[in-house]
Amino acid sequence: MNDAERFRDKHVHFMATAEEKSQLKKNMRQAGYETLGSYLLKMSLEGIIINVDFSELRGALGDIGSLRNEFNRIGNNINQVTKHVNESHEIDAMDVYLLQEEVDDMKKQIEHFERNVVERFNEKLRELGVE
Incomplete structure (x- = not known):
């Protein structure tokens, strides 16, 4: 389903510190996204988190x-x-x-x-x- 066909009717909200928000926006710009919402949605659905011990x-x-x-x-x-x-x-x-x-x-x-x-x-x- 492409973005034009998708209807989003649920709201997601979370809190972050000023530093965390700044880092999120920096990451968003580096990834080539224009809005924080689109970046966070993409990362949440398709992103990879690697934890290394x-x-x-x-x-x-x-x-x-x-x-x-x-x-x-x-x-x-x-x-x-x-x-x-x-x-x-x-x-x-x-x-x-x-x-x-x-x-x-x-x-x-x-x-x-x-x-x-x-x-x-x-x-x-x-x-x-x-x-």
């Missing part, structure tokens, strides 16, 4: 905390080496080597973390049928 990604957020701690530890080590170099005007090759090992280890952890987050995010998208 990212609670499974909390483990990844814990990884961020671990990475932050590692960065702080490496930063402290760099500060200690810098202080030693400034005081003695010498740099120990072993200190440089150990710092490089820590930096390399951090790079591996970051790469692992990135892969893990992307993999979990892609799993969520697949569950939603979005690819």
